Amino acid sequence: MHDYGGPGRSTAFAAAAMCATSHPLAALTALDLLRQGGNAVDAAVGGAVVLGFCEPMMCGLGGDVFAMIRDPATGSIAGLNGSGRAPAALDAAMLRDQGMAAVPVDSVHSVTVPGAIDAFDRLVSRYGRLDLGTVLQPAIRHAERGVPVCHRSALDWAAFAPRLQGAGRDHYLQAGAPYAAGSIFASPAQAEALRLIGRDGREAFYGGEIMQDMVDTLRAAGGCHVAEDFATTAASDTEVLRIGYRGHDLVELPPNGQGATALLMANILRRFDLSGLDPDGAERVHIEAEATRLAYGARDRFIGDPDADPDHARQMLSAEMADRLAGQIDPRRAGSRGPAAAEAVHRDTVYICVVDESRLAVSLIYSTFWPFGSGLASRRFGISLQNRGAGFSLVPGHVNELKGGRRPLHTLIPGFMEQPGHYAMPFGVMGGPYQATGHAHFLSNLVDYGMDLQQAIDAPRSFLDPADGRLVLERGFSDKVAARLAEMGHDVTRAPVGMGGAQAIRIDLAANLLAGASDPRKDGMALGY
DSSP: OOOTTSSSOOOEEESSOEEEESSHHHHHHHHHHHHTTOOHHHHHHHHHHHHHHHSTTTOOTTSEEEEEEEOTTTOOEEEEEEOOOOOTTOBHHHHHHTTOSSOOTTSGGGOOOOOHHHHHHHHHHHHOSSOHHHHHHHHHHHHHHOEEOOHHHHHHHHHHGGGOOTHHHHHHOBTTBOOOTTOEEOOHHHHHHHHHHHHHTHHHHHSHHHHHHHHHHHHHTTOOOOHHHHHTOOOEEEEOEEEEETTEEEEEOOTTBSHHHHHHHHHHHTTSOGGGSOTTSHHHHHHHHHHHHHHHHHHHHHOSOTTTOTTHHHHHTSHHHHHHHHTTOBTTBOOOOOOOOSSOOOOOOEEEEEEOTTOOEEEEEEEOSSTTTTSOBOTTTOOBOOOGGGGSBOSTTOTTBOBTTOOOOBOOOOEEEEETTTEEEEEEEOSGGGHHHHHHHHHHHHHTTOOOHHHHHHSOOEEEOTTTOOEEEOTTSOHHHHHHHHHTTOOEEEOSSOOOOEEEEEEETTTTEEEEEEOTTSSOEEEEO
16 A cells, blocks of 8 residues: 555546556546547547657557457457568568668668557457547547647657657657657647548558558658558457466467567466565565566567467467476576577557446557657658567578568567456556566566555566666665675666556456556556546
């Protein structure tokens, strides 16, 4: 429970419905759509699209979406993979022949076809109560009139504005400079695109004027994208993956997302008595770091487009794999770092979860990969084009090798936790590559240490970064803990700002009550009625 003698926030409660996300305007949008007769799916999609204007460096119409939807009648969870594919004419061999060892993050070759709009259209038409045009109205209004830039977005804008190039600078800078906190960011060009999508659905985005604008921009930059790449884009239904953790279930989506990485981490951590350790002590941080090192190493070997090898996720979730990796952890000493992955790792994203009065629950994550994606934006409509293709490997024969029409390894993972008959909880943890570790850490905070939702989110975070092998600590860890971890062999550094963000809504199935929490590392909230 929150200490009311100091700063911070407490877990929020609501009887009817709730949204938790990283910006107040998106949370308010979701609740407004519910009050207009929409359900949790309508609300999540409407709120997510608004986030594209509240945090345009993190997500947008040119990005990808993953979602899970829990049916309150059956308790079943459906998954949707709304990630895009490489253009059909692109191949790793082409880039290797140009002397590349990895797909450059600011290259046109990093731009995969956006999957978000097809996913949004599919979610609303299949599960929603409202039509897509109604769901998009709040985003159209905010894009037209503008959104006040919050402090966290201003920090990110200043840090990552140099990544913008071409029309990206025209659409996402103010007189050539990053938007400052309190300034107004508007995008009337994207409002026009959203009106077309609201009227004609996905066909307006993957055909006609919007598609042509994106293809023309990409071709002018040297890309091999064509109209057919957009026309054939479609989200995929997926079956969820699930493991037990000390009487609770963690539920994730299968590859090409890294949900299996979070499940493998949880399987490894389950083999240690974490509850006997200080939650903010060096020993717990060390075990989590070692589990990260081993699980992410498996991720980089096994996860790619499931069409390339559908059995890899099952291998990662086997008891034998968890036993073998857990056995490699020395509780007193850091292990050796494996080879770094050549493909780029994800920087950040946005997440939204919504539960409505019927207890339909949605867990949805939305991103353009690196901040401002590739840095490119379509000239007319200002659609920021993701650089998710930088997540491909160029290693010949790798499961994640770049091939035309394939989906790359994704770091995006919406999550669910549940205990049948007791609770169900959509949740997500932002923070780029941290997400899988973040899921396991949040799970452990709740189950091993009995924290409430807000405490579990507020607690300090650490991450063994696979990009450079350094152990990154937030300021919440003492200097004594940092020194002890260095003695154990870790290369310790401090995070300059809070690590990612998280949101969750817990449905108490017996009391029929909602509890929600939102991360102070972002500017959002859990809001309900």
